[in-house]
Amino acid sequence: MIPEIGHFALILALALAVCQGILPLIGAARNDSALMSVASSAAFGQFFFVAVSFACLTYAFLLDDFSVLYVANHSQLSLPTGYKISAVWSAHEGSLLMWILILAIWTMAVAQFRGDRPEKLNARVISILGLLSVGFLLFALLTSNPFERLVPAATDGADLNPLLQDPGLAIHPPILYFGYVGFSVAFAFAIAAMISGKLDRDWARWTRPWTIVAWLFLTIGIALGSWWAYYELGWGGWWFWDAVENASFMPWLIGTALIHSLAVTESRGLFKSWTLLLAICAFSLSLLGTFLVRSGIIVSVHAFATDPTRGFFILTFLGIVVVGALVLYAWRAPSLDSDVGFGLLSRETFLLLNNVLLVVATVLVLMGTLAPLIVEMSTGGKISIGAPWFEFAFLIPMIPLVLLLGLGMHTAWRRQNTAPWQRVLRIPAIAAVVIGILLPLLFYGRVGLLLAVGTIAAAWIVLSSLIQPVRSWRRKPGTPAITRSALGMSVAHIGMGLFVLGATVVSAFGVEADRTLSPGGAVEVAGYEFELREIRDVNGPNYSAIEGVVEIRRDGEYVGTVRPQKRQYLVQKSWMTEAGILAGWNKDLFVALGDQLGGDAWSVRIQYKPLIRFIWFGALVMALGGLIAASDRRYRRRSTVGAEA
Numbered sequence: 293m294i295p296e297i298g299h300f301a302l303i304l305a306l307a308l309a310v311c312q313g314i315l316p317l318i319g320a321a322r323n324d325s326a327l328m329s330v331a332s333s334a335a336f337g338q339f340f341f342v343a344v345s346f347a348c349l350t351y352a353f354l355l356d357d358f359s360v361l362y363v364a365n366h367s368q369l370s371l372p373t374g375y376k377i378s379a380v381w382s383a384h385e386g387s388l389l390m391w392i393l394i395l396a397i398w399t400m401a402v403a404q405f406r407g408d409r410p411e412k413l414n415a416r417v418i419s420i421l422g423l424l425s426v427g428f429l430l431f432a433l434l435t436s437n438p439f440e441r442l443v444p445a446a447t448d449g450a451d452l453n454p455l456l457q458d459p460g461l462a463i464h465p466p467i468l469y470f471g472y473v474g475f476s477v478a479f480a481f482a483i484a485a486m487i488s489g490k491l492d493r494d495w496a497r498w499t500r501p502w503t504i505v506a507w508l509f510l511t512i513g514i515a516l517g518s519w520w521a522y523y524e525l526g527w528g529g530w531w532f533w534d535a536v537e538n539a540s541f542m543p544w545l546i547g548t549a550l551i552h553s554l555a556v557t558e559s560r561g562l563f564k565s566w567t568l569l570l571a572i573c574a575f576s577l578s579l580l581g582t583f584l585v586r587s588g589i590i591v592s593v594h595a596f597a598t599d600p601t602r603g604f605f606i607l608t609f610l611g612i613v614v615v616g617a618l619v620l621y622a623w624r625a626p627s628l629d630s631d632v633g634f635g636l637l638s639r640e641t642f643l644l645l646n647n648v649l650l651v652v653a654t655v656l657v658l659m660g661t662l663a664p665l666i667v668e669m670s671t672g673g674k675i676s677i678g679a680p681w682f683e684f685a686f687l688i689p690m691i692p693l694v695l696l697l698g699l700g701m702h703t704a705w706r707r708q709n710t711a712p713w714q715r716v717l718r719i720p721a722i723a724a725v726v727i728g729i730l731l732p733l734l735f736y737g738r739v740g741l742l743l744a745v746g747t748i749a750a751a752w753i754v755l756s757s758l759i760q761p762v763r764s765w766r767r768k769p770g771t772p773a774i775t776r777s778a779l780g781m782s783v784a785h786i787g788m789g790l791f792v793l794g795a796t797v798v799s800a801f802g803v804e805a806d807r808t809l810s811p812g813g814a815v816e817v818a819g820y821e822f823e824l825r826e827i828r829d830v831n832g833p834n835y836s837a838i839e840g841v842v843e844i845r846r847d848g849e850y851v852g853t854v855r856p857q858k859r860q861y862l863v864q865k866s867w868m869t870e871a872g873i874l875a876g877w878n879k880d881l882f883v884a885l886g887d888q889l890g891g892d893a894w895s896v897r898i899q900y901k902p903l904i905r906f907i908w909f910g911a912l913v914m915a916l917g918g919l920i921a922a923s924d925r926r927y928r929r930r931s932t933v934g935a936e937a
Contacts, residue, residue: 474506780921794906
């Protein structure tokens, strides 16, 4: 009965989404307040029924209702309760339902926090979000029903994919989806502006905080996914340039460009057409990521589905949304641009260059991601584009972008005299060069060209980003403090610098060694001694495991103990590697247990990862910067006078 309630709730949500998508648009066109008022009520109603449906599916998992096909395929009686809850979104049907729920949450938030948005704009934005919900609800009901019955019911389930039996499943997908789906709000604002034919600074002020919040969620989601892959897959890497990884990274790059473009539109009324295009592209790339994950055209540990029917539905929906938006853009955008000018050396110029470089980076990643698929579909042949190509191509736009980060923050609107640069940036520039060269020499004993470029870039970003906050902290009484928007920008840039430092150092000085060890044997890697003390059997709630106890010493002094495991899950009989990691702020010592080689000998992978935590810490600092910027008071007031980027 509960699954039927969940299914019926989805049907009711679809009916309300249709009303939400159509009636307010008609009301805005006719200036009918009664029809426009339907938007908020329908949004809250849709959220309620989608939430009921999601709760019903969760209850089916907790109840071990194996008469529901989705539950039978992705759960099991002995699965821990926490994993039963996260299993709800572990595969295609449930993750799609979570996507729909998060879209409903964003829509409800837009309806609740209206601020001073005009009634017509508010109605159009909520209506467009409703039409997007219609598409996804139809997708769920027609091709991906999570409540499909299994007759006769199974006595036990097939178990959750062992790769997903980790706390990362509970936090990574929801946060990532909040980022993905959040760009739908910026998309809806863009479409609403083009329908009305009006795009001004207030529109940018209304759009920017929603975009920033979506971006910070996506930042955290990508970082959590990287961290999860690092410790769970047993290979010790933090980014593989996998097609699905790239699918989340591309909206992040365009979203970053969109935030900066909105700053110019809000402050100077410029780049209106460009801002609209970026808003369309950010959400379109989110939909592309959905297609890649659910179409079955790629093989990835991140992929959810392999059903061509579902892929065709998403591709059709993607085409309707993207083509429709671009046709509207071609019609309306030219009439929205401003004739306001700006100098060659101005903040506007630097932010434009920032946007161009981010778009170039996105295009390069997109080319590398889709090229193997295009070649295979067109010729039947296979090509592989790996990490070396992506890393080389990505560095081309990123190196000049790093320089612009420091210059752009300290450049005035309209035009800039270069004299202040010499006064303000001379010391940070010199300090960045000194730190960038001395840091690797003092702590790691060597420095090379690429290493020096990376560490100098990291130091430059951090030091140039500290200038404004330090000046504000040391300001004289009565002088204005730094705005939250400007402070958030500085904090986010500092996070970027920390990320660059971590990625540079771990790439240059990381050590990886595959060794053979027997109990009592020891090897030295990167100045640390790793001794395999014993191999023992342990049991978990739904798995058995072989666990190695590895003691780590440096210069004869005890450092710590790690316990890597090889787990065999009882239902699926698959083996999984659980790494043992001794984590510290300045390094990780990573040990993964491999195969038994004969007798009591085992293969062991040992890795030394200096500053790898800076990668994820830097991402969290970036997200913190976004949160600070989104909390700026001007996003809650009625005028944009004195707005700053």
